[in-house]
Amino acid sequence: MSMPPIARPRRGRPRSTTAASHDAILDAVYALLQERPARALTMDAIARRAGVGKPTLYKWWPSKAALVFDAFHARIATGSAAPAAGTAEEAIRAKVRRLIHEFGGVFGRVVADLIAEGQSEPDVLRELYERHMRPRRAATAADVERGKAAGEFGAEADAELLIDAIFGPIYYRMLLRSAPLTEAYGDALVSQVLRGVRRAGDP
Numbered sequence: 209m210s211m212p213p214i215a216r217p218r219r220g221r222p223r224s225t226t227a228a229s230h231d232a233i234l235d236a237v238y239a240l241l242q243e244r245p246a247r248a249l250t251m252d253a254i255a256r257r258a259g260v261g262k263p264t265l266y267k268w269w270p271s272k273a274a275l276v277f278d279a280f281h282a283r284i285a286t287g288s289a290a291p292a293a294g295t296a297e298e299a300i301r302a303k304v305r306r307l308i309h310e311f312g313g314v315f316g317r318v319v320a321d322l323i324a325e326g327q328s329e330p331d332v333l334r335e336l337y338e339r340h341m342r343p344r345r346a347a348t349a350a351d352v353e354r355g356k357a358a359g360e361f362g363a364e365a366d367a368e369l370l371i372d373a374i375f376g377p378i379y380y381r382m383l384l385r386s387a388p389l390t391e392a393y394g395d396a397l398v399s400q401v402l403r404g405v406r407r408a409g410d411p
Contacts (some may be wrong), residue, residue, distance in 0.1 A: 223297060224279040229260050229264060230260070230268065232258045232259060233254065233258065233260060233264070233265060234278065234282050234283055235258070235283070236257035236258035236281045237249070237254055237275060237276060237279035238252050238279055238283040238284065239257060239285070239386065240253060240254065240257060240277070241284075241314060241317075241318055242274075242314060244319070245324075246276050246318060246321035246325060247321060247322045247324065247325055249272060249276065250272070251266075251272055251275075254272075263386075265329050269391065273325065273329065273331070273332050273335070274288075274335075276318075276322070276335075277322075277335055277339065277390060279317055280283070280322070281340070282340065284314060284318055285315065285340060294356025295355070295358070295360060296351045296354045296358065296360050296361070297355065297360060297398070297402060298354060299348075299351045299354075300348060300351055300374065300398060301351075301394075301398050303344075303347075303348060303351075303396040304374065304375075304378065304395075304397070304398055305391050305394055305395075306392075307378060307391075308378065308389055308391055308394045309376070309391075310389070311378070311382045314359070316382055319336075319340075319382075320382065320383055321338070322336050323383065324334065332343050345368075345371055348367075348371050348375075349367040349368065349371065351372055352365060352367035352371070353367060355373075361402070361405045361406060362405055362406065362407070363403040365406075370401065370405060373401045373402070374397060374398060374401050377397055381393070
């Protein structure tokens with residue numbers, strides 16, 4: 209009678225342990241970002257806070273910037289899409305209010321840190337734009353095109369210029385703190401910019 213084969217132990221960490229370590233690292237980055245700017249983070253500090261070895265970090269992330277970006281998207285930028293709204297103008301106003309609210313917390317501080325880092329590391333700015341800003345711009349551009357199709361905005365309205373005109377000043381105030389960044393300011397800004405693209409005869 210043949211004996212059943214002996215089960216061989218699996219090599220490496222169990223899948224659940226690996227997932228737990230990955231989550232612990234992202235949690236550690238998020239916690240550290242509450243205490244210090246992104247430029248002050250080190251891989252050593254992240255590894256200590258997460259309770260893992262530094263080689264574990266480099267197994268998943270080639271650099272600190274890549275790790276901070278993943279933590280930003282997994283722990284900070286989640287659920288950042290504005291709620292659906294009726295008209296194109298309402299959708300744009302909802303996005304503006306949501307961004308201003310986000311900029312008032314850790315989200316805004318980390319975005320400012322990443323933009324500052326990007327002045328000496330162009331890859332950081334490129335990653336921030338491609339992974340975070342571009343999808344948001346595309347969604348807002350779709351709102352503008354929907355508004356043109358519905359007759360809210362004139363056919364000559366340029367979606368990219370409109371987005372720059374609305375969101376550029378918000379980033380300006382967030383970065384330079386030249387004046388308070390409030391919901392009232394955002395509403396007034398949208399009204400001023402959209403006044404130039406409404407159909408003739410609209411209020």
